[in-house]
Amino acid sequence: MNVSDLCDRYMLAAEAGAILTRFNRPKKASTLATDKGRISRHIKPLMGKKAVEEIDSRAVKRLISDITTGKTAKVVKTKLRGRANVRGGPATAARVADLLSGIMTWAVDEGIIQHNPVHRVRRFRSEARQRFLSNEELGRLGAVLVAGKDDKEKPFHPHAVNIVRLLCLTGCRIGEITGLRWTEIDFELKCLRLEDTKIGKSLRPIGDSAVMVLRAQNRVAGSPFAFTGSRRKVPYQGMAKEARRIFKAAGIAGATPHTLRHTFASTASGLGYSDGTIAGLLGHKGRGVTSRYVHRPDQALASAAQAVSEEINILLDPAKRKLEPVERSVSSAISNVDLETENRPS
Structure with a gap:
């Protein structure tokens, strides 16, 4: 043979x-x-x-x-x-x-040969890519998504704009969003019940900002997909080209849709979440749905998903980012007042 x-x-x-x-x-x-x-x-x-x-x-x-x-x-x-x-x-x-x-x-x-001749043969191993977007780059990306067109005034496909925004807000893999089906979206519990990911089934909590993007997405009659392609039986196929156009318009070099997943993880880390929590948010092996009896997203992960999603949503909007310190200080003050009131003896 x-x-x-x-x-x-x-x-x-x-x-x-x-x-x-x-x-x-x-x-x-x-x-x-x-x-x-x-x-x-x-x-x-x-x-x-x-x-x-x-x-x-x-x-x-x-x-x-x-x-x-x-x-x-x-x-x-x-x-x-x-x-x-x-x-x-x-x-x-x-x-x-x-x-x-x-x-x-x-x-x-199969008993065809006695040993594997490739074993122990040295080959190139590249370092893991660590590219993620800075806050300033996220601001530029957000401005381009709002404009919806490149520097030549050529519009982006609406699906591409919403997919990029969802990648930022959820940390999902590109295929998990482009192939997303309506049956996999749980609006009530604010989560994605993904049927076929890299590790199998996966339950992912998502924040309010991501839910709003999905709610605004129009349904196409006869299509099971949230982002329908030119043919109703297939999902949208143009992300590779449109993502390059979007990053180019935002002046972001060396980025791919997967960079947005790294950015989500980096933002979560910056907010102080542990590696285990971040792994759960990203749907890494060991933190997906491992039991058919798991029907609701973990409350701690749901809270983290909301916080990270909201943080990125603010960073995508430069105007909101300028107001962020004030909003946070007010929110913190309110929380402290509520805590003091709670602990005050009756």
Whole structure:
């Protein structure tokens, strides 16, 4: 059996749900599509014809080197008018090697080979991205969202504007918001009951500001999605392009929709919330819905979600931000008076 045949067998098993992720769940369609691309554009061209038994650590190192130096880089036609710009580089080489390692591990489990030749082969590991928006950048972003158009007076898609605002206010992943269904929104308890996230089902409390954005979103008859695409049976598909336009109009460099998730976490940290609370707000593994008997959001998380959401909502509006210290001092004074009244002996 050659490597090409092995990859085909692996993909058949993955598509059947027999290959599990590190979260012990079958791979999603988007992940399968990415795997297919890496196999067809990198693995098969470089080692597809070689027998699986011939693949050793040296062959893996050559694969990594060839991808790193751009040997497989090219422009590939994908759809009628689409194309993919296949690039090399150390990060791409590392991801392809990780996929190959998964394929080889599966081959070991299936008794095809004795050991995984990718194990212990060194490859590039980038540092985790720490980019998040500053308060000033959030103010510029908020102004652009209110204007709803770029510097050439070209309007943004209304869905894109609301999605970016929700990403800021909830800390959700981009796919969790673009694919959000009306059935997953609990307006009464102010939470999202997400059915299919990176870790499975997840219950996320959200603040009043996020609830208001969702309530203002128009429902499209016949569509289950809060942000409906051009076809009613699919969600909105234009976020990649519109997000770049929005960030560019706000003069924000090096940011992606995922940066807004980091920004939410950073804001929560700045407000003094613990790592465990922040993990719960973001829906990290271990803090999602782990029991079918959990029906209400944790009250402490709900309170934190409200506070972080309101903080970011203020930062998105420069005018509100200027009033913030006064509002907070008044609020604090009222709270102190209430506390003193409560504790005053009758």
